[in-house]
Amino acid sequence: MMYSEKVMDHFMNPRNVGEIENPSGVGTVGNPKCGDIMKIYLDIEGDVIKDVKFKTFGCGAAVATSSMATELVKGKTIKEAMKITNKAVMEALDGLPPVKVHCSVLAEEALQAALWDYAQKNGIEIEGLNPPKEDHDHHHDISEDNE
Amino acid sequence: MMYSEKVMDHFMNPRNVGEIENPSGVGTVGNPKCGDIMKIYLDIEGDVIKDVKFKTFGCGAAVATSSMATELVKGKTIKEAMKITNKAVMEALDGLPPVKVHCSVLAEEALQAALWDYAQKNGIEIEGLNPPKEDHDHHHDISEDNE
């Protein structure tokens, strides 16, 4: 498994690590069983994500995707943030090894969970946003035995 | 598979190769299927093997055991010749690789077949001598699969 330079940069120098006191929204996804937990804090003013922070328990890719996802949404409107998919995160990182693609999915989900939390707290509806899934049962099967 | 120096010597410089015209006895054993045929000619005078010759189609060990067997019986009495077992031939050759032990058996059998022929022709009985077996179905299984 080899990480791109971008991934290594965001892993070694993660942007936006930390917490936000009294966040507008917070989302936690993943579970320790799978080895990744991401927590994203949002500070939203009006329609705009003013600040974003994260904490992550997980592998290099988990940290890097969290970092990149927070970078991508910072300063964006909610509508713009809704367009940040796992693919966008991966591309911004110059790709991920196949076994690590799920980390980018997790980053997308963490972001959306935080937005959902914000929407719930404020009784608003965000177009295209679904409630976070309860448990993540990732299927990491790379065997091709039955390809 | 490695041959001893003695085996190589008797293979490279086989003693007693050839035929005897009007032999006292001649014995042929082995079959081409197994890859070895030995033919031994005896010239017997009174009780003594005056001369002995052989022809062999076969591997290095087959040639060497034929050569050694003929050397061992040359000048011996019939009774003494009857004591030349395959073991004696092998020992005289400083041993044979396990897969080649059957060659020494063949040499013993060829000798006995020639003696049998002599006994038949002359209507005498040699103690301990059995008629040659018809066909040799050697079992060369070195696998230990079912050891």
Add this chain to the structure above:
Amino acid sequence: MQKIYFDHAATTAMHPKVVEAMVPYFTENFGNPSSIYEIARKNKQALDEARDKIAKLLGADPREIYFTSGGTESDNWAIKGIANAYKEKGNHIITSAIEHHAVLHTCEYLESKGYEVTYLPVNEHGQVDPQDVLKAIKDNTILISIMYANNEIGTIQPIEEIGRIAREKGIVFHTDAVQAVGHIPIDVKKANVDLLSLSGHKFHGPKGVGVLYIRKGIKIKPLLHGGAQERGRRGGTENVPGIVGLAKALEIAVENMEENTQKMTELRDYIIEGIKSRIDHVKLNGHPTDRLPNNINFTFDFIEGESLLLLLDMKGIYASSGSACTSGSLDPSHVLLAIGLPHERAHGSLRITLGDENTKEEADYLLEVLPPIVQRLRDMSPLYEIYKKEQNLN
């Protein structure tokens, strides 16, 4: 930056003398040992000498030494070969929950073929209880396979005792000794084993070559069908350079074992104590004393292993988190789960496995860089955040 290799359980560098021993067989004495002419005979002789040497070093007979392509083939062959040969007698196999995947996945495969497998649990230190083995034996049990020493946590099993039970009950006993051979003294007779797997590259020998010891009289079916090599039991042109290298490596390892064991045990315990005294919320995995002289395995709460490895890599330190073989998978180590660690703690493990070239200076460097790395990852961890909040509430 200095580079420190602390992952000797994953693989080792070839010893220069091993390379030296192999070189003549690359371009000069290259013949096929099955042929009969001079150059081939030289290879046959080299093969015989290697076999004799290895047999002697293991307390075996040369005819009990069979060459394979490594630990994985040896394990597969032992288990499938016995299962196949003894299938008239029964279809039950006993193994442990902490075996290497080469054993576990082979057993799972056999389950799919109608065999029944008992996976014995281990205690918190990773040891199988011989009484559990005894209790698991049934009328249809045909094989017991318990590893000599574990590749992740270094725990050494009570092999002699398990072997005695197997022998008494007349059941074939295999041990995966891939991590043990060359590191601790092994005598196949004393250990009461019927089959034993080893792999060259784990003790400074070449990769891609191993041995399966098969005690005389044990029936086994081939795994690799083909030519009449290895007494008709394992086909394939013999890897003469590799085999010569393996024999040389084992010889060197056994010659220096006493000295190396002492040196490594000291270094191991120095690092263990150093980590315990410098970092909180850590746990040493594996047995406190019945462990390989070169194995250190810690769990660091609240953090994940790969991140830890990457940061250590940046500092020039090469270590591992669980078995290197399992890094393709994302599941936490089955060994750490089997000794009772919860999933999140199993993810946060660090394995350091020493070699004889490691020094106290390297250990000191590790003990210097490790604490801030662990702290950095904890500061980033939502699990640590939760823990601290809970502490504040109390």
Add this chain to the structure above:
Amino acid sequence: MQKIYFDHAATTAMHPKVVEAMVPYFTENFGNPSSIYEIARKNKQALDEARDKIAKLLGADPREIYFTSGGTESDNWAIKGIANAYKEKGNHIITSAIEHHAVLHTCEYLESKGYEVTYLPVNEHGQVDPQDVLKAIKDNTILISIMYANNEIGTIQPIEEIGRIAREKGIVFHTDAVQAVGHIPIDVKKANVDLLSLSGHKFHGPKGVGVLYIRKGIKIKPLLHGGAQERGRRGGTENVPGIVGLAKALEIAVENMEENTQKMTELRDYIIEGIKSRIDHVKLNGHPTDRLPNNINFTFDFIEGESLLLLLDMKGIYASSGSACTSGSLDPSHVLLAIGLPHERAHGSLRITLGDENTKEEADYLLEVLPPIVQRLRDMSPLYEIYKKEQNLN
């Protein structure tokens, strides 16, 4: 005395450039490719590069290249792995009577497990008739395995045509190309094969390393269960030096193939004509034109092969009688029997397999020493005695 190696089908010397390519991975870049740190990544990269190179040289995709321990493992894996994966579809396998033992003994093993195997006959030149393949196909046929070129008599099979038939019928097609790869041009796509076995040491690469090409979309079960290496299909720490060496050897072989083929074909035909014109009661075995450029196989009536080899050895000439692998057995070559030779003639065969370093001078030396050796053995042979007596009678 000069030494002439005429047994390149048994094994070959490693090319010096192959050794050179491997050396860095012995003691310096020795990491386990499954690990994540720097030195391991270098190994992973070397592995990827070797895979890419081999794929390119065979016309395959890198993800279709799987590393094994040699031709025998590749053959065993292909056949057992397909048999296992397709057992719901059927249990019938088609192969030929002249396959290598790695294929034949594997098929026999599968017969003991309830599979049904058709062993197709060959014509006097050792070729399988594609129409025979077609006729042998049944509803329950799951695999066709026909070798690319024979190791004893050098006959090249009509692989493309057999492949086309297999493809049309939707049946998996494996070819044992151990003797063909590196010697004749091979493109897996053009050849219509689904699986292809090759072995490094047959083209100046290292012993103990091979490849199984598995076409994308083909289902196969593992033979060596274990770690997640080789995309989860073949466990075991990768033999990086061996793999790098194999890739290098194949590259060199393919680069020089045209030139070598021309050179060897000329030398081959020179020797064939030379033997025919100098010795009577001889027969060239194998196909007159569809044969490997380096293969010569003669039967000398009335004499036995091993004796011939020993006497040639004394003259410094290393050759073979049938496959080197079978020399542990005493049965005459199944290949020679299959092309219709009676037993005694099958025993009297000589195989000469050329390498690019062989010269016309060496050929002349062979042609000089061979006739008296054959004569000497005939003079010792009771079969020749019978023949001559019969001649005199007529």
